[in-house]
Amino acid sequence: MTGERERGGDRVRQPDLRRLWNALWPALLVLVPGLFGTRGASSEQTDWSRPPEPLAYGLVVFAAASVLAQRRRPGLTLVCCGGAVVTYLLVGYAYGPMLIAVPVAAAGVADAWPLRRALTWNGGLFLAVHLAGAVRFGTETAARHNMPYLGWLAASLAAVAVPTAAWAAVRIRRESEEGVRSALARRAASEERLRMAQELHDSVGHGLAVIAMQAGVALHVLDRNPAKARQTLEAIRDASRESLESLRAELNVLRTPEGDPAPRRAGLGMDDAGVLLDRIRAGGVTVDADIQVRHLPPDVDLAAYRILQESLTNVLRHARATRAGVRVRQDDDVVLLDVADDGAGSGPLSPDGHRGTGIAGMTARAVALGGELVAGPRPDGGFAVHARLPVPAGHGLPAAGMPGSAP
Known part of the structure; x- marks a missing residue:
């Protein structure tokens, strides 16, 4: 000490x-x-x-x-x-x-x-x-x-003009650098706000979608199947708890003084996909899943999870689908993620008929990692999301597959 x-x-x-x-x-x-x-x-x-x-x-x-x-x-x-x-x-x-x-x-x-x-x-x-x-x-x-007088004129002029020009240039350069640093700081703050907004949209929006779906199921089976209603209410409790934890974690970032490390909850990733799939299935959508990925770097792991989460949330909220297929695999240095459903195929629409921000957010996540995302109606009906996320070299550990299928 x-x-x-x-x-x-x-x-x-x-x-x-x-x-x-x-x-x-x-x-x-x-x-x-x-x-x-x-x-x-x-x-x-x-x-x-x-x-x-x-x-x-x-x-x-x-x-x-x-x-x-x-x-x-x-x-x-x-x-x-x-x-x-x-x-x-x-x-x-x-x-x-x-x-x-x-x-x-x-x-x-x-x-x-x-x-x-x-x-x-x-x-x-x-x-x-x-x-x-x-x-x-x-x-x-x-x-x-x-x-000679002219020699003194030149000497006295140089004694003032040269340092004036030199130090004025130094000051202007310093102010310019400070301006650049301020602009970078503002940009970083703006990017952090956008990141937090995206995180809140993905986590809280997903939780609310699940809660709404589960509440509808609970009301439907409340009188005929109390056990199923109880199971649904437990799912609502779990979804609301996770959403509140996400909200609390982001608010802690805002409350933390600048320069201090902000407390954050443990990062989400594809290891949490099983819980996510079970929650969607509990909402009444049959999900066939085949997830085969190796150990991923945290940023790619989180992006893959959030894209999967948002895609399945859209299935619950907008597609009116009964079945969805999920396939996630890693080929060498890229993660390929596909989510398709058999719903209306109109894409994520808000209740008033306007396009939501889900696809834009998923696309931004993929592009930030140097990847790409394509989403749109399928020719044979339904809606599909395809994401390609590059994986930096050196992360190819033994496979940790998590195959799953609808019960």
């Missing part, structure tokens, strides 16, 4: 250290060269600049200290750095590392603010620094020492 706490503490400290370093290194970029390079620069400009004095080093420290506030107050850093550099130049100190404060301040503003606002502030910084330096180039001494 101690080790886990220590490792957890390391994970907390690392972001703090990174944040501290990100705040320090721009200030050090101004401070270190300014303190240790100003005298060397002055030694090469003795004829037309003042030797470094405590004021020069004080201006270096002031500018570096203001950079520490750059991440929260980039405008304040720009004003302080610009003021320190302008004062440094007007007093007459040598051109040197102190000027590093200019691109550092310009980069901070470009990184933090929208482009138009950054250009306005950095334009003011350029004018102030350029004019302060231009005063120096106007002296006869500077002209004699080959200090």
Whole structure:
């Protein structure tokens, strides 16, 4: 436990250290060269600049200290750095590392603010620094020492324009990446909502269809066959319990805080097909089943079960069928699922005569796995569903067949 706490503490400290370093290194970029390079620069400009004095080093420290506030107050850093550099130049100190404060301040503003606002502030910084330096180039001494004005114009412009362009590009790219991440997060949330809606449609819809069918059977045999009525009511109880468990599991996902693992019930699969077939048979439909599949990956297993469940639910709800045939087999790297009935063959219609969403949901499940699903009336009457689900390589374990036929 101690080790886990220590490792957890390391994970907390690392972001703090990174944040501290990100705040320090721009200030050090101004401070270190300014303190240790100003005298060397002055030694090469003795004829037309003042030797470094405590004021020069004080201006270096002031500018570096203001950079520490750059991440929260980039405008304040720009004003302080610009003021320190302008004062440094007007007093007459040598051109040197102190000027590093200019691109550092310009980069901070470009990184933090929208482009138009950054250009306005950095334009003011350029004018102030350029004019302060231009005063120096106007002296006869500077002209004699080959200090052309156009060179200073280019240097001061580059000191502001280059970091502005570079950090504005970085900020725009960062915002673009954040936009992409937000779009992906919204898409993931939308896909999760669609998945939950499909799960609720399949599980709760199936349960309600079974309950409705079983209730009709119970009412029909209540007086003549109490034992059959009791059996039917038990089937209603089981179907309603399973539907409530499915509903509860999906609601738990919604209630779980983002980032926490959501509790889910054990996944359904073709191992549960026997219970499903018995429930359909109890609803009054004779089902001939031949299910031969090997161990399937969870996503394929769930999709096959849900397609079988929805197909048989449609038989109960819409087909007015008396018999249905189910065949599920695995050939090499594909699962083939066929469900056919002898009903009206009109497909899944809602009570008001509109097409339901069952086939669309089954098709979406198959397509999501790279497969396909075809559903429609049979030429000789009835309705048929054929699904083809690819199985990734490496899942071919010994067969676990579950043949079944109507009693």
